[in-house]
Amino acid sequence: MPAQLPFLTWAGGKRWLMRQYASLFPQRFKTYYEPFLGSGAVFFHLHPERSILSDLNCDLINTYIQIKEHPALVFNRLTEHHNLHSTEYYYHIRKQIYPDAIDRAAQFIYLNRSCWNGLYRVNRAGQFNVPIGTKMNIILASDNFYNTALSLEKSTLKCGDFNNIDDMIEEGDFIYYDPPYTVQHNNNGFIEYNKKLFSWSDQERLHCSAIKAKKAGAFVAISNAHHPSIVCLYSKEFNIHILNRYASISGIKNGRKKTEEILITSY
Numbered sequence: 001m002p003a004q005l006p007f008l009t010w011a012g013g014k015r016w017l018m019r020q021y022a023s024l025f026p027q028r029f030k031t032y033y034e035p036f037l038g039s040g041a042v043f044f045h046l047h048p049e050r051s052i053l054s055d056l057n058c059d060l061i062n063t064y065i066q067i068k069e070h071p072a073l074v075f076n077r078l079t080e081h082h083n084l085h086s087t088e089y090y091y092h093i094r095k096q097i098y099p100d101a102i103d104r105a106a107q108f109i110y111l112n113r114s115c116w117n118g119l120y121r122v123n124r125a126g127q128f129n130v131p132i133g134t135k136m137n138i139i140l141a142s143d144n145f146y147n148t149a150l151s152l153e154k155s156t157l158k159c160g161d162f163n164n165i166d167d168m169i170e171e172g173d174f175i176y177y178d179p180p181y182t183v184q185h186n187n188n189g190f191i192e193y194n195k196k197l198f199s200w201s202d203q204e205r206l207h208c209s210a211i212k213a214k215k216a217g218a219f220v221a222i223s224n225a226h227h228p229s230i231v232c233l234y235s236k237e238f239n240i241h242i243l244n245r246y247a248s249i250s251g252i253k254n255g256r257k258k259t260e261e262i263l264i265t266s267y
Helices: 015-024 041-046 058-069 071-084 087-094 101-114 145-151 162-168 189-197 200-215 228-234
Strands: 032-034 051-055 155-159 174-177 219-225 239-247 257-265
Touching: 015 041, 015 239, 015 257, 032 041, 051 058, 051 162, 058 071, 058 101, 058 145, 058 155, 071 087, 071 101, 071 145, 087 101, 162 200, 174 200, 200 219, 200 228, 219 228, 228 257
Parallel strands: 032 051, 032 174, 051 155, 174 219
Antiparallel strands: 219 257, 239 257
């Protein structure tokens, strides 16, 4: 089966990475791990035989689980949102709390596709608070939730911290980490927001997890900011690849520009 496209838009998503730099990823491995799943662009591109996918965002993981188990039901409920979409409807759905897991999955996809730039952000009470965007099409031509479910068929989906999988990784496995880009001593607004989600101490914990996976004999790849603090953290034990990309998440004109990221690899 050909690789399936991600069904979500995600800030920091890696479609561009797989379009431009797929050759930097191993093609043969045992189990694939992705503990910062997001839109899963790398997972869907690699289409691994066996995978363990996780994220700290339990609403996100529920959405993957419901598509895996009930693709037609999720699509039908998303179609209802598509038919009713308007500014008033968006803000009505945004504040709903659904007890049903399928309803929550359809709500998650609807908000992802209709909010500003696909950004996922919650307030201190844990409520999604991103304003409406400009897109009107909730159902996309690329949607095929049945094929997405097939891609997820041999995947184990978990909600939790990235280091929950540390002791599961074995020789020959491949783990791809894509954490929020938090660095030391940086005043960039988006990175400041990420600090609330993923602190510098979390970056240091991630480094420890990556070292452990490398020592276990796994292939390790980590996307991160091209910043001296990150390079210093990883350069002794890992290889650093500098990648060019176009950053377009910013709402201000000078925030949309070519930028550099790095891919850190153990191989």
